Amino acid sequence: MTLLDTHIGFVEALRSAGLSVSLAEGLDAISALEKVRWDDRETVRAAYAATLVKRQPQRVTFDAVFDIYYPRLVGDGVRAGDTTDEEAEGDSAPAGGPRDTGADLERFREALADALAAGDQQALQDLAAEAVGRFGAMPGRGPGLSSWSAYTSLQRVSPSELLDRLVQGLLAEGLDGERAQRTAGRRIGDFTRLVEGDARRRIAEEKGPRHVADVTVRPTIDRLDFTAARRSDLEEMRREIYPLARRLAARLTKEQHARRRGPLDVRRTVRASIATGGVPLTTHHRPRRPHRTDLVVLCDVSGSVANFAQFTLMLVFALREAFGGVRAFTFVDDVVEVTDAFRPGADVVEVMDSLAASISHAALFGRTSYGRALTRFAEAHPDAIGPRSSLLVLGDARSNYSDLALPVLADLAGRARHAWWLNPEHPRHWGTGDSAADRYGEVVPMVECRNLAQLGEFVHEIV
Amino acid sequence: MTTWFESADDAAERLRAAGYLTDDATALTTYLAGALEKPLLVEGPAGVGKTELAKAVARATGAELVRLQCYEGLDEARALYEWNYKKQLLRIQASGGRDAGPDSWSETHDDIFTEEFLLTRPLLTAIRRDEPTVLLVDEVDKTDVEVEGLLLEVLSDFQVTIPELGTVAATRRPFVVLTSNASRELSEAVKRRCLFLHLGYPDAERERQIVTSQVPGLDDRVAAQLVDVVVRLRELELKKAPSIAESVDWARTLIALQIGDLDEATVARTLGVVLKHASDQRRAVTELKLAVR
Numbered sequence: 001m002t003l004l005d006t007h008i009g010f011v012e013a014l015r016s017a018g019l020s021v022s023l024a025e026g027l028d029a030i031s032a033l034e035k036v037r038w039d040d041r042e043t044v045r046a047a048y049a050a051t052l053v054k055r056q057p058q059r060v061t062f063d064a065v066f067d068i069y070y071p072r073l074v075g076d077g078v079r080a081g082d083t084t085d086e087e088a089e090g091d092s093a094p095a096g097g098p099r100d101t102g103a104d105l106e107r108f109r110e111a112l113a114d115a116l117a118a119g120d121q122q123a124l125q126d127l128a129a130e131a132v133g134r135f136g137a138m139p140g141r142g143p144g145l146s147s148w149s150a151y152t153s154l155q156r157v158s159p160s161e162l163l164d165r166l167v168q169g170l171l172a173e174g175l176d177g178e179r180a181q182r183t184a185g186r187r188i189g190d191f192t193r194l195v196e197g198d199a200r201r202r203i204a205e206e207k208g209p210r211h212v213a214d215v216t217v218r219p220t221i222d223r224l225d226f227t228a229a230r231r232s233d234l235e236e237m238r239r240e241i242y243p244l245a246r247r248l249a250a251r252l253t254k255e256q257h258a259r260r261r262g263p264l265d266v267r268r269t270v271r272a273s274i275a276t277g278g279v280p281l282t283t284h285h286r287p288r289r290p291h292r293t294d295l296v297v298l299c300d301v302s303g304s305v306a307n308f309a310q311f312t313l314m315l316v317f318a319l320r321e322a323f324g325g326v327r328a329f330t331f332v333d334d335v336v337e338v339t340d341a342f343r344p345g346a347d348v349v350e351v352m353d354s355l356a357a358s359i360s361h362a363a364l365f366g367r368t369s370y371g372r373a374l375t376r377f378a379e380a381h382p383d384a385i386g387p388r389s390s391l392l393v394l395g396d397a398r399s400n401y402s403d404l405a406l407p408v409l410a411d412l413a414g415r416a417r418h419a420w421w422l423n424p425e426h427p428r429h430w431g432t433g434d435s436a437a438d439r440y441g442e443v444v445p446m447v448e449c450r451n452l453a454q455l456g457e458f459v460h461e462i463v
Numbered sequence: 464m465t466t467w468f469e470s471a472d473d474a475a476e477r478l479r480a481a482g483y484l485t486d487d488a489t490a491l492t493t494y495l496a497g498a499l500e501k502p503l504l505v506e507g508p509a510g511v512g513k514t515e516l517a518k519a520v521a522r523a524t525g526a527e528l529v530r531l532q533c534y535e536g537l538d539e540a541r542a543l544y545e546w547n548y549k550k551q552l553l554r555i556q557a558s559g560g561r562d563a564g565p566d567s568w569s570e571t572h573d574d575i576f577t578e579e580f581l582l583t584r585p586l587l588t589a590i591r592r593d594e595p596t597v598l599l600v601d602e603v604d605k606t607d608v609e610v611e612g613l614l615l616e617v618l619s620d621f622q623v624t625i626p627e628l629g630t631v632a633a634t635r636r637p638f639v640v641l642t643s644n645a646s647r648e649l650s651e652a653v654k655r656r657c658l659f660l661h662l663g664y665p666d667a668e669r670e671r672q673i674v675t676s677q678v679p680g681l682d683d684r685v686a687a688q689l690v691d692v693v694v695r696l697r698e699l700e701l702k703k704a705p706s707i708a709e710s711v712d713w714a715r716t717l718i719a720l721q722i723g724d725l726d727e728a729t730v731a732r733t734l735g736v737v738l739k740h741a742s743d744q745r746r747a748v749t750e751l752k753l754a755v756r
Contacts, residue, residue: 054659
């Protein structure tokens with residue numbers, strides 16, 4: 001491949017991964033590359049990033065694609081006679097020796113433990129390459145058929161078994177327990193990522209970058225499904241909630257501002273025109289009264305949708321000012337009010353804990369029953385919904401084939417000013433199995449809401 | 464035609480001399496913005512030195528800094544140019560005596576749309592200047608969408624069209640820096656015209672260097688302790704993570720209080736300098752297991 005081919009392939013891979021890279025930006029990237037030296041890979045990366053990436057959440061995707069198209073090294077680096085930036089590998093990779101023997105594994109894990117203890121990024125990078133090369137090979141029958149597996153390498157090396165040893169080492173260095181645990185976890189996580197990256201690189205070499213770029217690119221955090229999120233993703237999402245709420249609030253005030261210009265205030269306009277000799281250069285307007293609704297949130301917190309429920313509740317409460325008042329209820333088959341958990345200025349982590357605690361109160365028999373929960377809600381809090389309030393139901397509408405209490409919901413929706421139902425499932429699953437989404441959907445408009453971006457859009461629309 | 468920086472290394476070197484420590488990517492992007500004569504859009508959380516970067520470029524290159532602070536409701540009249548209506552009115556009234564003929568009106572008409580009555584605002588000022596200029600468009604995400612349209616002409620062609628006067632093109636292209644907290648997504652059109660740089664929190668080593676260079680009297684050991692605590696605070700789930708500006712403030716506080724050792728009690732006592740939410744402070748105290756008075 002020539003450089004130009006690589007560039008064009010790279011740009012196209014970015015486009016198919018969801019970055020909008022225009023022709024003009026591609027040309028900018030080339031003129032930027034003309035201005036820098038190419039001997040440092042990070043320089044090339046930075047030059048591409050400056051011209052092609054226009055939004056920080058895209059950066060992860062960009063880096064993944066960049067690593068595939070501009071790999072750090074080719075094959076095993078030095079052993080293959082390549083002249084990339086690898087020289088340090090020589091002592092740990094005897095050329096042509098037997099691969100993947102028990103003794104080698106022992107020796108490798110020793111080296112890994114040392115590198116992890118020292119936190120040496122360069123050594124870890126080299127070891128990751130070695131781990132995939134030595135333990136992750138899946139030989140194929142012909143050229144282009146062999147492959148590499150990060151999973152197999154990690155299974156063989158099992159860096160997590162080194163965790164305790166690493167923690168002990170860090171404790172000896174004088175870190176306190178919790179911190180040592182966290183540092184150790186982070187370093188092992190880094191190593192895992194390096195191994196995954198190296199496997200991707202080798203597969204890309206074998207099968208061509210296009211193939212890998214299509215397969216491995218992960219959605220950015222705000223497009224990631226609530227139900228598909230891993231634990232670390234959830235933490236990252238939680239960090240996103242407040243910035244998201246702030247962005248939404250800023251957008252709201254701006255839009256309200258734009259709409260606020262009411263009728264002409266003649267008195268003020270005339271009075272102001274005195275300064276310009278009676279010519280009314282600036283007009284003054286009466287402000288418009290903002291009108292706000294109360295929001296009542298009914299939230300399914302059973303296991304399957306708990307994550308989704310927490311995010312939505314957090315976001316709604318972070319936007320408290322946009323509503324007249326917010327009341328929140330959680331349910332599984334009984335209803336509990338959790339409005340108190342969201343004191344102004346409350347701590348995110350505490351709120352999450354108290355929400356988790358409320359789940360045990362909300363479950364009377366332990367099986368989700370929308371019908372029972374709705375009935376209980378209508379009985380216990382008849383004053384909650386009035387003509388000024390909007391009702392928001394959160395849940396996947398999977399009710400274990402129990403009574404749906406459709407008339408109760410219809411009555412609640414009828415009393416409220418507006419009513420919506422947010423469903424974290426894809427619409428194609430609505431109405432399958434025990435999902436009553438289609439039947440509830442006839443009573444209350446049902447909205448698909450699977451990730452932070454959709455959630456943000458929806459909340460913006462209702463306020 | 465100005466060359467702003469010779470190379471990325473040159474940019475890093477001269478920015479450091481101007482009191483701004485960069486990482487490699489920042490230096491390279493800054494250099495490219497000068498070399499390609501494209502505006503530079505800098506995004507990142509508050510207090511990581513976005514505005515400071517523009518000021519440092521001005522200091523390092525000996526250019527004048529023209530600053531346009533954006534806010535909600537910013538309009539053409541505040542950003543580009545405005546006609547001095549009051550002066551124009553005066554001019555008309557002064558010329559329009561009872562004995563004035565029809566000729567005098569057309570004369571006056573031509574008269575009142577000249578440079579004399581033009582009030583230049585930052586964007587036009589930056590374009591008309593003959594000396595090297597750094598144009599800082601600060602917090603561009605705070606403006607309304609319409610202002611972006613106004614910026615487009617300036618950013619892509621470095622010219623401004625005034626209906627009564629004609630087009631004013633830049634004699635010398637300014638070095639343009641736009642900063643944004645990403646509280647609103649900027650339009651694709653603006654982004655396409657800019658180079659993009661995300662400034663995040665620096666790594667511990669660079670932050671220590673920044674703090675010691677900004678606060679010269681600080682003991683090295685205290686600086687290391689301070690950065691260590693700040694890095695840990697950023698790992699917590701806080702509403703507002705401490706920024707570089709706040710770690711520098713903290714260092715200054717320690718100097719002012721003449722504290723030679725940042726122990727737990729001191730951290731707990733001066734936490735208000737870095738954390739501005741009551742709930743964040745509570746969280747920090749419990750997570751860092753600080754001894755509360």
